[in-house]
Amino acid sequence: xxxxxxxxxxxxxxxxxxxxxxxxxxxxxxxxxxxxxxxxxxxxxxxxxxxxxxxxxxxxxxxxxxxxxxxxxxxxxxxxxxxxxxxxxxxxxxxxxxxxxxxxxxxxxxxxxxxxxxxxxxxxxxxxxxxxxxxxxxxxxxxxxxxxxxxxxxxxxxxxxxxxxxxxxxxxxxxxxxxxxxxxxxxxxxxxxxxxxxxxxxxxxxxxxxxxxxxxxxxxxxxxxxxxxxxxxxxxxxxxxxxxxxxxxxxxxxxxxxxxxxxxxxxxxxxxxxxxxxxxxxxxxxxxxxxxxxxxxxxxxxxxxxxxxxxxxxxxxxxxxxxxxxxxxxxxxxxxxxxxxxxxxxxxxxxxxxxxxxxxxxxxxxxxxxxxxxxxxxxxxxxxxxxxxxxxxxxxxxxxxxxxxxxxxxxxxxxxxxxxxxxxxxxxxxxxxxxxxxxxxxxxxxxxxxxx
Ligand code: ADP
Ligand code: MG
Numbered sequence: 001x002x003x004x005x006x007x008x009x010x011x012x013x014x015x016x017x018x019x020x021x022x023x024x025x026x027x028x029x030x031x032x033x034x035x036x037x038x039x040x041x042x043x044x045x046x047x048x049x050x051x052x053x054x055x056x057x058x059x060x061x062x063x064x065x066x067x068x069x070x071x072x073x074x075x076x077x078x079x080x081x082x083x084x085x086x087x088x089x090x091x092x093x094x095x096x097x098x099x100x101x102x103x104x105x106x107x108x109x110x111x112x113x114x115x116x117x118x119x120x121x122x123x124x125x126x127x128x129x130x131x132x133x134x135x136x137x138x139x140x141x142x143x144x145x146x147x148x149x150x151x152x153x154x155x156x157x158x159x160x161x162x163x164x165x166x167x168x169x170x171x172x173x174x175x176x177x178x179x180x181x182x183x184x185x186x187x188x189x190x191x192x193x194x195x196x197x198x199x200x201x202x203x204x205x206x207x208x209x210x211x212x213x214x215x216x217x218x219x220x221x222x223x224x225x226x227x228x229x230x231x232x233x234x235x236x237x238x239x240x241x242x243x244x245x246x247x248x249x250x251x252x253x254x255x256x257x258x259x260x261x262x263x264x265x266x267x268x269x270x271x272x273x274x275x276x277x278x279x280x281x282x283x284x285x286x287x288x289x290x291x292x293x294x295x296x297x298x299x300x301x302x303x304x305x306x307x308x309x310x311x312x313x314x315x316x317x318x319x320x321x322x323x324x325x326x327x328x329x330x331x332x333x334x335x336x337x338x339x340x341x342x343x344x345x346x347x348x349x350x351x352x353x354x355x356x357x358x359x360x361x362x363x364x365x366x367x368x369x370x371x372x373x374x375x376x377x378x379x380x381x382x383x384x385x386x387x388x389x390x391x392x393x394x395x396x397x398x399x400x401x402x403x404x405x406x407x408x409x410x411x412x413x414x415x416x417x418x419x420x421x422x423x424x425x426x427x428x429x430x431x432x433x434x435x436x437x438x439x440x441x442x443x444x445x446x447x448x449x450x451x452x
Contacts, residue, residue: 001333003032006068007042009329013064016322018057024110026052033080038073040065043080050077067349068329114174115184120167126292128285131161134276138165141247142172145180145215149274151238151248155255156278157447159316162251163219165278169249170217180214187223194230203233210237215247221270222252226261226372238269248273254444257437260372280447286310286320293324301327305343312351315450323350358401358449360412366449367394370441379414392424393445399425401449 001009007030015023029045030053042061044050053061054077065072110117122142127135134156140148152169154162167184174182185193197206210216216237224230241248252259255277256270281289287310294300305327313323326346327338338346368375371390378391395413398404399421404412409421432439 001069003035005333006035006065007032009068009333010061010064012325012329013067013322014057014060016318016325017060026057033078035072038071040072040075042075042077044077045079045081047079050079053077111174114170114182116167116170116174116182118171120164121171122168124292124296125161125164125168126281126285126289128281128288130281130285131156131165131278134165134278137274137276138169141249142169142176145169145173145247146245150242150245151250151270151273153250153252153256153270153273153275154278155252155275157253157280157316157444159318160278160280161317162278166217166219166249166251170215173215173247181212182215182217183210183213184217184219187218187220190218190234191224191227191230194233198229198233207233207237207240211240213241213246215249216241217249219251220253221250222254222259222262224262224266225259228263231263231266235263235266235269238266242269255440258441258444280314281317283310286314289317289320290324293321297328299328299331301331301337302339304340305338308340308343309347312347319350323347326350358397360398360402360404362449363397363401364394366445367397370445370448381414392428393442395421395424396428397442397445397449401446 011027014027026049030049031043032040033043034041042053044053054075058075062072062075065075109119122139125135134154137149137152138154141152152166154165156162170182170184173180193206194203197203224234238248250270255275256262256267259267262270287306290306290309294306301324309320309323309327313320326349327343330336330338330342330346364375364378367390368378371386373387373390377387378394380387382388391413395409398409398412399406406418406421406425410416410418413421428438428442432442
């Protein structure tokens with residue numbers, strides 16, 4: 001394998017471990033320029049990238065390299081200005097379908113005007129009971145934008161197809177006969193736009209730039225929670241688009257009523273249209289998804305291998321694709337179809353992930369994050385409602401998921417009398433039977449505990 005092939009293989013793995021935006025930002029225009037003994041030298045376009053890659057992604061890159069070639073032990077980065085570089089797509093030999101199909105990194109190819117990635121379409125979106133409501137609503141909105149459901153609010157855990165679905169709507173509308181103006185933004189980007197407009201006193205210009213838009217798509221809107229100034233400005237943007245029957249499409253990792261620190265008036269706007277969730281696909285659907293991804297890449301793998309992936313990789317669809325990619329890279333590099341035994345070896349990292357099991361730390365971390373608390377707050381001896389409820393949920397989950405004894409739970413929470421733990425368990429159990437919101441929250445928290 002030459003340096004190019006090696007780097008393409010690394011990128012093919014890394015894209016499944018970090019967000020799309022980060023992948024496109026930090027890995028575009030990077031390459032391996034040399035391999036000196038056990039050290040790989042990677043060139044990057046500027047000092048900023050160098051700093052980010054070496055501080056934030058060093059471990060991930062090294063691990064991925066090491067998984068492919070265990071002789072590699074170290075990394076270094078050098079700056080090479082962009083003009084001297086070969087574009088990523090040019091390094092691929094044209095006759096090689098796998099490489100061109102699989103590794104052209106569509107993430108780098110978003111439309112400058114809409115920010116949409118053409119790879120996300122309805123045609124390659126698999127529908128099953130886990131996402132059919134969201135899919136139907138998305139189709140309705142793309143056929144009748146501004147008038148079907150406004151806003152459309154899609155929520156669900158990581159890697160379950162939210163971005164794919166909302167971008168598919170955008171692509172369908174943008175390519176439609178009406179030439180509507182579509183804009184897709186991550187909420188992070190949207191918030192930073194607002195913040196800089198406030199700072200430079202250009203809020204009016206910022207709003208004016210949004211007003212010609214017919215369809216505004218904001219991904220991961222939960223990010224706006226707690227950012228008061230941005231929420232206020234967004235409220236006005238929302239209203240002015242809404243009044244003109246412009247379509248607003250939002251995604252989030254949870255439903256509006258479970259987003260902490262979201263202003264009530266925004267919450268009620270979010271709830272004013274259609275809310276639909278995407279959840280985990282079942283085994284049969286996972287199998288179909290694998291088949292479709294293979295078809296897209298013009299590749300085949302043995303049925304028993306596909307079954308093995310579908311049975312074992314259950315975390316989310318992104319992981320499913322990652323696992324498939326791992327095998328295809330092997331296939332490509334060795335020119336040899338991986339059989340079941342080889343596949344099991346290659347997929348160890350996907351299947352025996354430490355994230356798949358719940359443990360004490362994971363429960364505490366997930367519950368506090370879900371409720372926007374610091375972990376230590378869960379242990380505060382306070383009766384404040386915002387803390388008591390998450391604490392009781394943590395106790396409940398320790399009992400339910402890990403079978404901790406009540407005295408053990410009590411000890412973890414500062415030696416409280418074990419009746420407190422029993423009380424918490426019973427209370428949450430009873431309330432979750434009566435209260436849909438709590439049941440939903442528990443479901444989302446559990447999904448996160450088990451899906452890393
Ligand atoms: P999310 O935004 O919910 O984190 P993404 O939309 O980024 O998830 O999906 C992760 C990956 O899984 C993407 O590569 C996407 O194309 C794929 N994917 C998700 N849902 C589906 C689906 N229903 N059919 C086909 N591919 C899917
Ligand atoms: Mg997403």
